[in-house]
Amino acid sequence: MTAExxxxxxxxxxxxxxxxxxxxxxxxxxxxxxxIVNLAHGSYFxxxxxxxxxxxxxxxxxxxxxxAGALAVALIGVGMERLFLRRLSGHLLGQVLMTIGFALIFQxxxxxxxxxxxxxxxxxxxxxxxxxxxxxxxxxxxxFIMALAVVVGAALWLILDRTRVGAMIRASxxxxxxxxxxxxxxPTVSMGVFALGAFLAALGGxxxxxxxxxxxxxxxEILPYAFVVVIVGGLGSLPGAMVGSLLVGLLDNFGxxxxxxxxxxxxxxxxxxxxxxxxxxxxxxx
Amino acid sequence: xxxxxxxxAIGPAALRTGLVPLVAVVVAAVAPTLSAxxxxxxxxxxxVAILAxxxxxxLGYTGLPSLGHAAYFGVxxxxxxxxxxxxxxxxxxxxxxxxxxxxxxxxVFGLLAIRATGTYFLMITLALGMxxxxxxxxxxxxxxxxxxxxxxxxxxxxxxxxxxxxxxxxYFALGAVLLAWVLLGLLVRSPFGLSLMGIRESESRMRxxxxxxxxxxxxxxxxxGAFAGFAGVFWAYYNGFVSPVDVQLVTSVETLLMxxxxxxxxxxxxxxxxxxxxxxxxxxSVYTKRWLLILGAVYIxxxxxxxxxxxxxxxxxxx
Numbered sequence: 001m002t003a004e005x006x007x008x009x010x011x012x013x014x015x016x017x018x019x020x021x022x023x024x025x026x027x028x029x030x031x032x033x034x035x036i037v038n039l040a041h042g043s044y045f046x047x048x049x050x051x052x053x054x055x056x057x058x059x060x061x062x063x064x065x066x067x068a069g070a071l072a073v074a075l076i077g078v079g080m081e082r083l084f085l086r087r088l089s090g091h092l093l094g095q096v097l098m099t100i101g102f103a104l105i106f107q108x109x110x111x112x113x114x115x116x117x118x119x120x121x122x123x124x125x126x127x128x129x130x131x132x133x134x135x136x137x138x139x140x141x142x143x144f145i146m147a148l149a150v151v152v153g154a155a156l157w158l159i160l161d162r163t164r165v166g167a168m169i170r171a172s173x174x175x176x177x178x179x180x181x182x183x184x185x186x187p188t189v190s191m192g193v194f195a196l197g198a199f200l201a202a203l204g205g206x207x208x209x210x211x212x213x214x215x216x217x218x219x220x221e222i223l224p225y226a227f228v229v230v231i232v233g234g235l236g237s238l239p240g241a242m243v244g245s246l247l248v249g250l251l252d253n254f255g256x257x258x259x260x261x262x263x264x265x266x267x268x269x270x271x272x273x274x275x276x277x278x279x280x281x282x283x284x285x286x
Numbered sequence: 287x288x289x290x291x292x293x294x295a296i297g298p299a300a301l302r303t304g305l306v307p308l309v310a311v312v313v314a315a316v317a318p319t320l321s322a323x324x325x326x327x328x329x330x331x332x333x334v335a336i337l338a339x340x341x342x343x344x345l346g347y348t349g350l351p352s353l354g355h356a357a358y359f360g361v362x363x364x365x366x367x368x369x370x371x372x373x374x375x376x377x378x379x380x381x382x383x384x385x386x387x388x389x390x391x392x393x394v395f396g397l398l399a400i401r402a403t404g405t406y407f408l409m410i411t412l413a414l415g416m417x418x419x420x421x422x423x424x425x426x427x428x429x430x431x432x433x434x435x436x437x438x439x440x441x442x443x444x445x446x447x448x449x450x451x452x453x454x455x456x457y458f459a460l461g462a463v464l465l466a467w468v469l470l471g472l473l474v475r476s477p478f479g480l481s482l483m484g485i486r487e488s489e490s491r492m493r494x495x496x497x498x499x500x501x502x503x504x505x506x507x508x509x510x511g512a513f514a515g516f517a518g519v520f521w522a523y524y525n526g527f528v529s530p531v532d533v534q535l536v537t538s539v540e541t542l543l544m545x546x547x548x549x550x551x552x553x554x555x556x557x558x559x560x561x562x563x564x565x566x567x568x569x570x571s572v573y574t575k576r577w578l579l580i581l582g583a584v585y586i587x588x589x590x591x592x593x594x595x596x597x598x599x600x601x602x603x604x605x
Contacts, residue, residue, distance in 0.1 A: 037405060039539070084586065092405060093351050094589045097546055100539045101585025108578035220535065224416050231409050261427065264420020268413055275410045276398040 007136060009257050010250065015142035017249020018149035019212075022204030023222065024229035025156060025241040026197030032173040032236020033193045036085055037092065039099040041201055042223030043106035048073045048202025049214035050114050053121050062124040069206040070199045077198025081191055107219055116216050121209030141210055148207065152200065153242055160238060169193060173236055201226075225252070228271045234284020243282060305554045306467050310460060317456055325452040327568055331561040332459040333520045336466045338544040338556035340513030345542065346550030347474050348506045349486035353408050354415025355541050357395070358388040358511035360533030361418060362518030367435035367528035368428070377441035377523075384519040385512055391418070392511020400504045403489075415538055422530040434529030438522050455524070462520050463557070466513055470553055473509065482506050483551075547588050 027041045052069035056062065080102060088094040127144050130137040160166040171179040172189045180186045205214070212218065229248050233240025248267065255266030274282065313328060320328070337359055344350045362384035369375040369383055395414045402410050422429045429435065440450040447454035473479050481502050484492045493499050522528050531537065540563065548559030566584065571577040 031405075035405065037408060084590075088589065092408060093345070093542065093546060096351070096353065096408065096539065097543055097585050098589045100536075100543075101582040101589075104536075104578045104582030104585065108576055108582065111578075112576070224412075224535070227409060227412060228416075231413060235405070235409075261425050262421070263424050265417060265424070268417040268420055272398055272410065272413050272417060275406070275413065276401070279402045279406050279410075 004136060005257075009253055011138060011142070013250035013253035014246060015146050015249070016253060017246040018146040019204055019208050020225055020229050020249055021149045021242060021245035022152060022207065023201050024226045024233075024245055025153070025238065026200035027226050028230045028233065028236055028238070028241040029156075029169075029193050030197040031230065033169060033176075034081075034085075034190050035090070036088075036095050037099070038197075039096060039223065040080070040102040040106065041197070041226055042219035042221075043103045043110075044073045044077065044198045044201035045205035045208065045222050045226075046110060046214070046219035047076065047106060048205030049121065049209040049218070050110055050205075051202070052206030052209055053114070053119055053214055056122055060122075062122075062127075065121070066203060066206050070203040073202030073205075074195040074199040078191055078195045081194040085194075086187070086190075103219060103223075107216070110219075111216050114214075118213050118215035119209070120213045121206065123210045127210075139211075145207055145211075149245075152203075153238075156238055165192075224268075228267065231281055232271050232274055234281030237281070237283040240281055240283030306557060307464075309558075310464055314457065314460060317453060322452045325456050327565060329452070329456045329459045329524055330568075331564040332456070332463040333517055333524055334541075334544070334564055335463050335557035335560040336517035336520070337514055337541055338548070338560040339466060339470050339553050340510045340517065341541050342545050342550055342553060342556040343470060343474065343482075343506055343510040343513070345545050346552065346556070347479060347486060348482045348503060350503065350507070351408050351542070352399075352411040352507075352510075352538070353535070353542070354395075354411040354413070354418075354538050355510070355514055356533050356535075356537035357415045357418040358392050358514035359518040359521065359537070360422060360528075361391045362388040362515035363522040363528045363532050364422060364429060364435070366519050366522035367438050370438050370522075371435060377443050380522075381516075381519050384522070385515045388515020388518060389508060389512040392508045392514075396504050396507040396511070400500060400507060412535065412538075415533070415535060419530055419533045419535070422533050429530075432530060434527055434531075436527045438526045438528065440526070441523055459520055459524065462516070466516060467553060467557065470513065474553065478502070478505070486551075543585055543588065 023041070023045055026044075027038060030036055030038055030041075048069040050069075051072050052065035055065040055068040059065070084098060084102075085095065088098060123141050127141045130139050131143060132138075158166075160169060168179070168184045168189055169192075171182070171184055172186050172193075176186050179189075208214075208222075225248060229241060229244040231244075232247060233242070233244030248271075251270060252263070252267050256263040259266055278284075317325060317328065337355070341352065341355045344352050344355070365384040365387045366380045369380045375383070395411075399407060399410045399414060423431055425431075440455065441458070443449065445454070447457075449455050449458055474482070481492065481497055484495075484497070485499055485502055489499055492502075518532070521532065541560075544559035544563050545556040546559070547562060548555030548557065550556070563584075567577065567581065570580050574580070
């Protein structure tokens with residue numbers, strides 16, 4: 001266990017955490033406003049990756065892939081919210097079954113459209129290779145993910161904390177009924193937040209395609225991570241999603257490196273413990 | 287409240303109580319004329335029905351939507367898998383070991399989960415389920431990871447029939463589901479079971495009446511885990527194989543679907559729901575590769591078109 005090991009693993013953990021932040025911040029926002037436990041959130045990640053892949057094959061543009069993947073999935077999210085989930089407001093079990101139903105459908109459609117082979121999304125030239133600092137090597141793509149997560153996190157914070165729209169979202173999170181009463185169109189806010197959440201998850205999917213790859217089963221593999229982040233951080237809390245992502249990224253990475261046999265246990269057990277001690281998560285409000 | 291739970295509770299009790307034995311007798315009478323494949327499906331349905339009924343104690347009677355119920359099922363199945371292959375233990379010690387370990391797991395997890403309500407209960411049970419899945423998947427030296435544990439022999443009981451054959455094993459599983467149905471039926475009709483329903487309807491009132499709500503919920507959680515373990519034991523023997531699929535999230539959610547489809551708060555309903563889903567999965571997958579698509583549509587259809595078993599009872603728990 002040299003210093004190099006610790007630095008490299010910490011870097012890997014943080015960059016994985018950055019990717020998780022893109023995925024989980026949307027889930028947390030959706031929960032905050034709509035109280036929906038969305039089990040199709042991992043599917044948004046997967047579909048984003050696949051759509052991004054197809055766009056890259058056609059246009060060879062990474063930026064277009066990011067935009068197309070994220071926007072297309074945002075539209076899917078809006079459709080799901082408006083046509084199906086809205087009528088299940090407050091009905092926990094119904095939401096769980098409905099969203100898992102969608103997750104299964106998306107999984108099968110993805111298999112039908114893109115087949116069962118694993119793919120890796122081509123990364124543009126400037127993001128390939130490694131940055132060497134002394135004896136340490138940092139993959140550029142992972143640095144890019146961390147930078148993007150910082151930008152997205154800052155943008156989300158500015159929107160939520162400094163703008164009128166953000167105030168409306170926060171009001172809807174705190175008390176949807178009162179927000180409605182003072183003239184905020186909570187259903188419109190909900191739709192917007194759901195679209196944003198799906199957009200961010202799909203963005204994560206396209207980005208993740210560059211180093212996790214895109215393959216069948218990725219949706220249900222990544223979903224628990226998003227849940228763990230949101231649970232640890234607290235449902236509906238942006239700072240919680242940030243801290244939770246980094247914590248989960250690090251726990252997962254060190255767990256896999258130090259105790260390969262107990263890797264998932266080292267991730268999920270601390271989370272169960274945090275929940276037992278603080279049932280609303282680190283930053284959550286009851 | 288217009289929930290299916292309440293409707294069923296004041297419905298013709300004789301019909302509800304008679305349904306399960308009636309179905310059991312008819313199926314048992316028809317079974318000898320069936321070929322191996324339908325018998326296998328019936329066996330599978332019987333075992334999964336035990337799992338669905340055990341979840342119903344939590345979901346239907348106590349109002350606790352657990353998203354990790356496959357954990358106790360899986361712990362017992364793995365216990366049988368390991369004990370019967372690595373240590374060559376017989377049926378009785380495997381049964382006791384499997385149910386005991388599942389019960390212990392539920393006893394520990396219950397301590398963590400019961401404090402939480404609504405969405406948080408859902409999420410913590412999901413997380414606890416993932417802990418078990420993670421161990422099944424990664425603790426390769428114990429569980430053989432993704433490859434699973436194969437070669438679980440059929441029970442070696444000193445019976446005149448060979449339990450390796452489909453028909454005797456079906457009767458064996460049918461006996462198990464009837465035993466579970468009788469025991470769980472006694473449980474939910476007991477004063478304890480009635481208190482659980484009281485907690486489901488109004489936790490605060492039950493508390494005001496002096497009931498120890500935490501203890502009631504905790505015991506319900508542990509009992510449900512024990513019966514899920516009972517199902518898991520038979521599942522391991524039925525499949526001859528245990529793998530992380532048995533403990534994954536989708537298995538837990540599928541059990542929820544069975545309960546929701548059949549109507550929570552009626553033991554016969556979830557048993558029927560289990561049979562419907564087992565047959566649907568197997569029959570549809572014969573005709574098309576797109577069975578996941580159809581299963582997904584069933585999930586959505588149940589919520590949209592048959593919400594009576596689903597809607598209402600849990601509306602209050604949205605926040």
